[in-house]
Amino acid sequence: MSNEINETDIFSSNSSVLIRGTLLNGKRQDIFITEEGNIGEISESISGELKNEAEFIIDGSKTVASPGFVNTHTHAAMTLLRGYADDMHLQEWLSEKIWPLEAHLCGEDVYWGTKLACIEMIKSGTVAFNDMYFFMDEAAKAVDECGMKAVLSHGFIDFGSEEKRESEIKATEKLFSDVKKMNNQKIRAAVGPHAPYTVAPEGLSWCSEYAKENDSLLHIHLSETETEVKDCVNQHGMKPAKLLDKCGCLSENTVAAHCCWLDDEECALLGKRGVSVSHNPVSNMKLAVNRAMPYQQLIDAGANVTLGTDGCSSNNNLDILEEMKTAAILQKFFWNSDTLLPAHEAIKMTTESGAKALGFGTGKIETGAPADIVLLKTNISCMTPLYNPESNIVYACGSNAVDTVLCSGRVLMYDGNIPGEEEVYQKAAETAFNLVNRKENADN
């Protein structure tokens, strides 16, 4: 038979695929995916021509289908720093551990760190992410090879220095040019002013202008800690969201990460501007930021609330399933409301709202949409019993439930396997070892 699964072939770029009998919105459905990577048909039984046309048939009878997950705030290559330093005071951790090691990063590190990140994200059902880091041409190469969708920004930090600003502008322009050359519709460049406390208003204004000119996203950290909010008020006489607005940085093309310490007025402002917010609960808890993003206030204000893992040095993984659960339980706990952020909304944050934030389709499984689909196993403990698949996905399952992942129709993982993953673990481990060695040699 032409459409029996050959594990080598199924990963090779776009083929037409028929998923048989997966549980979608409470019903057993067949899903036909075209060679172009879109959903061609969804129905209870696809037969005849379409069935014959399918190059591969995936048995979905022991799976639940979900739209692919979207991770809206990462520093992907920081996988290489996983476990390098933890359980320290934030400032010591940054100044004595993280920054000194990052100072020795090279492009090859970012390439392998991003490859490792992509594999890790695919394993938890992620199809798209929003990344900010350095050597982003290498990150782009890694994402291209892994077949995911990504928005990539160079972390723009000027610390008020004009010279530094000029070099950050060049790095940003280079990234836009590099990504354009790749001509991969799944990868987009964005502007990445790091935060209101690391970029001067002149830098923020340049970033917002450049994003407008290029119709790109603007990715920024906002009000993660109480200290930065107080500092901003002292330095600029206004809270950070207000400062960003003044510099033109708040729009429907903005993704603002963390947002833990926003007050009601700032929530209203973000809602008014149509900003997307990336909630990063695990990182916020690990770094003891002491306040949870005001989820309901942001939703009520009309902001687009999404979900992100942050980087691996403050998480320490990129598991979006874990992040969904942590979001749902942290909101309840912190805001003292047992009904806040129910499972259905956690899934919406991670699919529809995430896709909207990054401009990658609707985040729904529907005819005509790009086939961004995750199949989760049902013959597994966390899906037993199956009263409510959404509850099981959010509250019970880990990434061991993820069986198959398709991104715009390309099969990225099948039956738990991603081609070449063993090599990536080995190379990433070597790269991390060499990075630490370079640092230690330089220190001595």
Add this chain to the structure above:
Amino acid sequence: MSNEINETDIFSSNSSVLIRGTLLNGKRQDIFITEEGNIGEISESISGELKNEAEFIIDGSKTVASPGFVNTHTHAAMTLLRGYADDMHLQEWLSEKIWPLEAHLCGEDVYWGTKLACIEMIKSGTVAFNDMYFFMDEAAKAVDECGMKAVLSHGFIDFGSEEKRESEIKATEKLFSDVKKMNNQKIRAAVGPHAPYTVAPEGLSWCSEYAKENDSLLHIHLSETETEVKDCVNQHGMKPAKLLDKCGCLSENTVAAHCCWLDDEECALLGKRGVSVSHNPVSNMKLAVNRAMPYQQLIDAGANVTLGTDGCSSNNNLDILEEMKTAAILQKFFWNSDTLLPAHEAIKMTTESGAKALGFGTGKIETGAPADIVLLKTNISCMTPLYNPESNIVYACGSNAVDTVLCSGRVLMYDGNIPGEEEVYQKAAETAFNLVNRKENADN
């Protein structure tokens, strides 16, 4: 060769096993496990007679070894209620959903629910647990078949009624008699007064006396919500810990779950009595209890702080790895301290302290100790890079990293597989379906 792995045989009761080259406390080690299930030798290279004696050799070269994990607070059979109701107000959730369904539970439900729970716990590296529920003879049967260690208590609830108390006393005595008859050293009966607000002082006193007479554990819920603390003060003129102490319920044989709302004086009392506390952070967050167990105060007072998942209706899984991470990040977040509950202490809670609480050995991998060992994969994303295995276990890994689990030398899981797991998923799903049907038929 006699000691090549045959997957059917390796699970069959106790055989001598040699684990080759696993990473233990930073060094590659061989571990020899005797037929009796104890650790016979640990050294860099075991050869000669012991090697020849080993019936099975497990290649540990791509693994890190950890002592088996201990879950000190569960209602195992509540796996059957996973996802049945979530995201509701606590009182409605209990009175409209959980209790009405539990009213229809039968022994067979508890048997299959506990089987499912055991498989789920083994998958995250758990070797022992502390369970409180109903139909505990059926739970004991399930645990016995799965090969885990457990302390089992009947949830004793009298609501101040003497008649109810008499029937709870009978149920408790029956459990002790049933467990004695099983003659399985891994399974022990305990006394399980549900909570100070569900058991009258007369019931609490009976429980403490019976536990003393039988040298058994006493397993109880303590100060989970602020309301129950206030109610206790109103009704009894003292806080719950004080009330328990008055009824003789606080001793080195006590495991008190939750303990979110203890004040400093109560922490000191628990420390003085040598009580073990079970921290249940996921459940506490999901149910919005609004205060995290005072970890450092309890440690400073000398209490034995351990970790538990609670039941699946408020978690919704039994994944002890997830619980370790949540404990480590919730403590930091709630108590506003980025150094609180570091990875090493999270592991200690879940191994040494847990084993001590339940009286199952030292919770360490050392010569002469029972071979309670988890091998976690290192060729996996969450263990790459491998700067710090303890950090990776706590902050990065999920249960997909767990490769092999031994409990007193018996192999419960090998290479990710547990014998008969598929049948358990199927039977548990059917059982849950029938339970809901019975309830709905009775309602109509």
